[in-house]
Every structure is written in C-alpha cells, then in structure tokens.
Amino acid sequence: MTAVGIKEKCFFCQADKNTGVNVLTAFICFDCEREIAALSLDDYLKYRIFMRDIKRLWNGLGGEERVFDR
Numbered sequence: 001m002t003a004v005g006i007k008e009k010c011f012f013c014q015a016d017k018n019t020g021v022n023v024l025t026a027f028i029c030f031d032c033e034r035e036i037a038a039l040s041l042d043d044y045l046k047y048r049i050f051m052r053d054i055k056r057l058w059n060g061l062g063g064e065e066r067v068f069d070r
C-alpha cells in the first residue's frame with residue numbers, strides 16, 4: 001500500500017479523492033480504508049463484501065460497478 005497525492009476514483013465509494021491507498025490495481029480512499037481497518041467481527045459481513053471485491057479485482061473481472069454502502 002502506498003499513499004498517493006493525485007485524484008483518483010475510489011474503488012468502493014466511487015468518489016474522486018486525492019488521498020488514499022492503492023491496493024493491487026485499485027484505489028481506495030482513506031474514508032473507505034479507515035472503515036475497512038476498523039472492521040470488527042460484527043462487521044464480518046462487510047468484510048466479506050470487501051473480500052469479494054478484492055477477489056473480483058484479483059481475477060481481473062471488473063464487470064459491474066457497485067457502491068460500498070452496506
């Protein structure tokens with residue numbers, strides 16, 4: 001993960017942010033990154049959604065767009 005200073009579209013919330021991290025080929029803004037980092041067992045479902053997206057990334061599918069709002 002590396003911090004970046006240019007505006008990119010967040011992989012999860014689809015917002016254009018200039019602060020965030022790159023994971024694999026995706027950009028994740030700090031808001032989403034913080035949300036992911038703060039996950040507890042109660043948020044396991046959200047974690048699974050995150051992992052599903054990462055897997056989709058990893059597999060290079062990148063088909064449908066979705067918003068990380070659950």
Ligand SMILES: [Zn+2]
Pocket residue numbers: 010011012013014015028029030031032033
């Ligand atoms: Zn975001």
